[in-house]
Amino acid sequence: xxxxxxxxxxxxxxxxxxxxxxxxxxxxxxxxxxxxxxxxxxxxxxxxxxxxxxxxxxxxxxxxxxxxxxxxxxxxxxxxxxxxxxxxxxxxxxxxxxxxxxxxxxxxxxxxxxxxxxxxxxxxx
Numbered sequence: 001x002x003x004x005x006x007x008x009x010x011x012x013x014x015x016x017x018x019x020x021x022x023x024x025x026x027x028x029x030x031x032x033x034x035x036x037x038x039x040x041x042x043x044x045x046x047x048x049x050x051x052x053x054x055x056x057x058x059x060x061x062x063x064x065x066x067x068x069x070x071x072x073x074x075x076x077x078x079x080x081x082x083x084x085x086x087x088x089x090x091x092x093x094x095x096x097x098x099x100x101x102x103x104x105x106x107x108x109x110x111x112x113x114x115x116x117x118x119x120x121x122x123x124x125x
Contacts, residue, residue: 071121077114084115
């Protein structure tokens with residue numbers, strides 16, 4: 001694990017969490033490693049960049065895991081918009097009132113981009 005602190009005292013953190021089986025042949029990052037690191041950080045993340053794993057590795061699991069750590073209004077980016085937009089659409093369907101402002105942002109070549117959305121982390125009546 002490495003930490004990099006910018007001049008603005010904001011942290012960018014890189015965590016090594018190897019892929020582990022989760023179900024039906026899908027892999028995802030070691031939840032024990034991630035849970036150990038994020039323990040006590042409820043609703044602290046205001047920017048989340050998801051870049052893997054993709055396809056059979058179960059990228060869908062990312063929001064399931066991280067949603068409890070996201071601040072209200074956190075901005076989430078999902079890399080590889082061309083192949084992973086369906087994941088963001090599924091999140092929007094599953095978390096109807098929490099995934100808002102869903103859009104694709106093109107980066108570089110025409111076929112490259114990220115999916116962006118805000119995550120509302122408030123209780124709804």
